[in-house]
Amino acid sequence: MRKLKNNELGRISVDEFKATEKTPIIVVLDNVRSLNNIGSVFRTSDAFLIEKIYLCGISATPPNKDIHKTALGATESVDWEYVEDTLALVQQLKKAHIKVLAIEQAENSTKLDAFLPSANQKYAIVMGNEVKGVQQEVVNASDVCIEIPQLGTKHSLNISVTTGVVLWDLFQKLQ
8 A cells, every 4th residue: 555645636726626516514613712723624624625614703813824834725725704703693694594503512412423414404513612612602592512422531622623523424424
């Protein structure tokens, strides 16, 4: 088995990315403080052809050298927008018939492995602050709360890891 070289990976250009049909998923970052986490979410969103990222509250926005360090140019390919109020955005998304999924540990949450997305539905996943998680009012306003089953002692994953797990799971279920 031989590792592939970069020129063998079939990478598309930013223009080709923008013209490609996207996965019907939007990522909402609710007060994410780490610039490296934000950059990582951009890079993961590029990998799975995510439609858009909303950066809310204290979440920093590109251009920023620390975001760029982990995004590796994905801030140029993935559409993004800053919105100050996450709750107002969630309400706007719901009015547009986008199903909002808060990714959080909560009472009566749905385990990620048991969640089955509908083929003709657009989704927005809300990822929360590294310490406080998704704001309670945003959890309350969401259509569903999704939780990644965890069995260890920490019951906590980094937001960039959580985003990768959730996006991969939804991406492959929607294929």
